[in-house]
Amino acid sequence: MSDAASPNAPSNRSRINRYRWLAHYDKETIYAILDAMPVAHIGYIHDGNPIVTPTLQWREGNRVYWHGAAHGRMMTATDGAEVCLTVSILDGLVLARAAFNFNINHRSVMVFGRPEAVTDPQEKTRLLKRFVDGYVPGQWDRLRPVTSQEINATTILSLPLSEASAKLRAGPPEDNDDDYAFPVWAGVLPIRLSVGVPQPDPRNLAEVTVPETLSAFSIG
Amino acid sequence: MSDAASPNAPSNRSRINRYRWLAHYDKETIYAILDAMPVAHIGYIHDGNPIVTPTLQWREGNRVYWHGAAHGRMMTATDGAEVCLTVSILDGLVLARAAFNFNINHRSVMVFGRPEAVTDPQEKTRLLKRFVDGYVPGQWDRLRPVTSQEINATTILSLPLSEASAKLRAGPPEDNDDDYAFPVWAGVLPIRLSVGVPQPDPRNLAEVTVPETLSAFSIG
Numbered sequence: 001m002s003d004a005a006s007p008n009a010p011s012n013r014s015r016i017n018r019y020r021w022l023a024h025y026d027k028e029t030i031y032a033i034l035d036a037m038p039v040a041h042i043g044y045i046h047d048g049n050p051i052v053t054p055t056l057q058w059r060e061g062n063r064v065y066w067h068g069a070a071h072g073r074m075m076t077a078t079d080g081a082e083v084c085l086t087v088s089i090l091d092g093l094v095l096a097r098a099a100f101n102f103n104i105n106h107r108s109v110m111v112f113g114r115p116e117a118v119t120d121p122q123e124k125t126r127l128l129k130r131f132v133d134g135y136v137p138g139q140w141d142r143l144r145p146v147t148s149q150e151i152n153a154t155t156i157l158s159l160p161l162s163e164a165s166a167k168l169r170a171g172p173p174e175d176n177d178d179d180y181a182f183p184v185w186a187g188v189l190p191i192r193l194s195v196g197v198p199q200p201d202p203r204n205l206a207e208v209t210v211p212e213t214l215s216a217f218s219i220g
Numbered sequence: 221m222s223d224a225a226s227p228n229a230p231s232n233r234s235r236i237n238r239y240r241w242l243a244h245y246d247k248e249t250i251y252a253i254l255d256a257m258p259v260a261h262i263g264y265i266h267d268g269n270p271i272v273t274p275t276l277q278w279r280e281g282n283r284v285y286w287h288g289a290a291h292g293r294m295m296t297a298t299d300g301a302e303v304c305l306t307v308s309i310l311d312g313l314v315l316a317r318a319a320f321n322f323n324i325n326h327r328s329v330m331v332f333g334r335p336e337a338v339t340d341p342q343e344k345t346r347l348l349k350r351f352v353d354g355y356v357p358g359q360w361d362r363l364r365p366v367t368s369q370e371i372n373a374t375t376i377l378s379l380p381l382s383e384a385s386a387k388l389r390a391g392p393p394e395d396n397d398d399d400y401a402f403p404v405w406a407g408v409l410p411i412r413l414s415v416g417v418p419q420p421d422p423r424n425l426a427e428v429t430v431p432e433t434l435s436a437f438s439i440g
Contacts, residue, residue, distance in 0.1 A: 013269060018292045039310050041261035043272035049233060050270050052263035052306035054328055072238045086272035090259050090413075093437070099352050099363050100370040108274055132319050143319050144402040150320040172421040182364040185428040186421040191439060193310075196410035201392040208405040217313070219411060 096173035193220035316393035335377035413440035
């Protein structure tokens with residue numbers, strides 16, 4: 001429970017105060033969580049109200065990216081405005097001896113900042129290729145080629161990872177010292193994301209085969 | 221793609237405009253998603269900035285509940301303020317013939333409103349029992365009994381489900397008509413949450429046994 005793991009929060013709002021011994025601010029930890037879980041929940045303010053929209057993120061270097069329909073509420077409301085992008089992975093239920101110490105094992109990242117739109121069509125195309133190939137290596141070149149209308153209809157936003165924090169909990173329950181003598185089973189029920197067997201589209205042409213690189217996909 | 225599934229959004233901000241044919245506003249659909257996925261991402265405004273905090277939610281009737289440390293940022297900032305509670309479940313990658321039609325199968329719920337704190341200690345205790353027993357039926361009565369200090373140190377917030385929407389996508393890719401002749405594999409890669417084998421705490425007493433009801437737990 002030392003603070004050794006979290007000496008340097010990049011800002012006040014990204015400093016983790018609750019359970020601060022679970023906090024990490026190093027790039028390696030932050031990158032690993034972002035790379036393991038493409039689903040992000042993006043928080044923004046629209047007409048004075050907070051909104052949280054799930055979307056897919058991907059990371060390149062020290063930035064995180066997401067994309068969407070150019071005229072969608074989330075993309076127009078977040079372009080240049082303050083956002084909070086949160087990625088979380090549930091790793092297990094932690095069943096303690098006291099309800100008060102019930103917990104979850106998890107990994108999460110929170111990123112604050114003002115996203116910027118990528119405007120150059122070539123850079124947008126490069127980033128979308130990276131997005132698609134991040135799921136299935138080589139897939140972009142197999143697909144029906146993208147059109148300039150499609151690139152124009154897509155907004156890509158990006159956020160630097162300069163104001164980010166991670167929080168991790170793993171391992172067995174932590175009960176009050178006195179409670180370890182209480183006769184109830186305690187432990188962890190692991191939870192993970194798993195990938196199933198690819199389901200071909202019934203409208204596939206007879207000659208197509210599933211890309212071999214699809215089997216490399218993992219999540220969580 | 222008809223609007224038949226989404227005639228009655230409860231408010232403007234909860235009306236789904238993008239892919240509105242995926243929208244649902246009926247209680248049955250909203251309840252099923254909330255009941256399948258305890259992890260919620262709660263968006264709120266703190267010092268003018270949006271923040272998204274993952275936490276565990278549970279539903280009772282037409283309300284959703286979450287709890288936390290009474291003095292934590294999330295609990296104090298969300299009590300009585302506008303929030304957006306979002307729950308999302310990733311069901312699969314939808315690999316289309318064009319990158320533009322890349323998609324995910326998913327189920328999500330968005331709830332808007334101002335949460336209220338539950339203040340009565342007996343009601344708080346009843347709700348926490350429901351929270352714990354929602355994971356492992358009967359578990360509350362097996363645990364070291366809760367203390368009044370623990371109840372006081374816990375804030376429970378609740379939000380009515382009166383301003384909620386759901387969004388679901390399932391099934392194969394939807395490509396442009398012309399693209400179905402393009403010779404690339406298309407289909408769905410299913411993703412699901414799975415529960416592993418319980419890991420006993422190394423500090424368990426020799427005589428304790430894993431509760432049978434733990435095997436009933438499922439998620440997603």
